[in-house]
Amino acid sequence: MLKITPHLGILVIIVSIAGLWFPLLGYFLLVVFATLMITSIFRGRWFCGNLCPRGSFNDFWIGKITRNKKIPGFLRSFWIRIPLFAMMMGFMGYRLLSTEGVINQIGMVFVIMCLMTTSIAIVAGISISPRTWCTFCPMGTVQNLIGGTRYQLQMDNSKCVSCKKCDKSCPMQLEVHANERKPDCIKCGRCITACPTKALTFNT
Numbered sequence: 581m582l583k584i585t586p587h588l589g590i591l592v593i594i595v596s597i598a599g600l601w602f603p604l605l606g607y608f609l610l611v612v613f614a615t616l617m618i619t620s621i622f623r624g625r626w627f628c629g630n631l632c633p634r635g636s637f638n639d640f641w642i643g644k645i646t647r648n649k650k651i652p653g654f655l656r657s658f659w660i661r662i663p664l665f666a667m668m669m670g671f672m673g674y675r676l677l678s679t680e681g682v683i684n685q686i687g688m689v690f691v692i693m694c695l696m697t698t699s700i701a702i703v704a705g706i707s708i709s710p711r712t713w714c715t716f717c718p719m720g721t722v723q724n725l726i727g728g729t730r731y732q733l734q735m736d737n738s739k740c741v742s743c744k745k746c747d748k749s750c751p752m753q754l755e756v757h758a759n760e761r762k763p764d765c766i767k768c769g770r771c772i773t774a775c776p777t778k779a780l781t782f783n784t
């Protein structure tokens with residue numbers, strides 16, 4: 581992760597709360613959407629583990645008060661994620677059309693969307709695990725679909741001692757030690773740091 585990553589969570593509070601009085605803050609979400617779309621082409625879900633304000637918020641704010649339970653497997657299923665993506669895009673499209681192009685109202689649509697999704701992320705993060713929302717977040721799903729095969733984690737089998745410290749360090753609760761593609765890896769690098777034998781690297 582980047583040095584700035586732990587500090588980005590404050591932006592979630594600023595947009596979700598201050599945005600109710602200053603709707604133009606909602607346009608920050610467009611910057612987020614554009615950035616994650618571009619980075620996903622080259623690095624899959626790298627944005628989620630390094631630049632996403634809500635990802636940072638989940639890890640470093642919710643992480644302090646979570647119950648840290650296992651994330652239910654069905655939440656990773658595309659049978660859940662694709663319909664949720666379609667529903668949220670449809671809802672946002674409907675709300676945007678009803679603004680009739682008024683700049684402040686458009687900003688408010690983004691602010692409300694941020695507030696709603698942040699509320700779900702907080703409840704899921706506290707009651708299950710900090711990154712629960714990130715297993716089915718529509719923006720995470722988009723990055724998975726665009727660049728899920730890019731910038732994959734590689735394991736040197738000859739160095740692995742099967743300690744599974746990598747699994748325990750993974751905020752997405754992936755089976756890191758299983759040497760297979762991980763399209764939902766958010767490229768945070770925590771497993772690499774946790775591995776005592778330096779068996780893990782990213783395939784550039």
Ligand code: SF4
Pocket residue numbers: 616627628629632633634635636713714715717718719720721
């Ligand atoms: S899954 Fe969504 S909320 Fe989580 S880090 Fe990625 S874009 Fe941000």
Ligand code: SF4
Pocket residue numbers: 629733749750751752753754756762764765766767768769770771772
């Ligand atoms: S597999 Fe490693 S880099 Fe990927 S999300 Fe898990 S800990 Fe982070």
Ligand code: SF4
Pocket residue numbers: 735739740741742743744745746747756757774775776777778779780
């Ligand atoms: S932490 Fe390293 S050595 Fe341990 S299981 Fe994971 S890859 Fe293997």
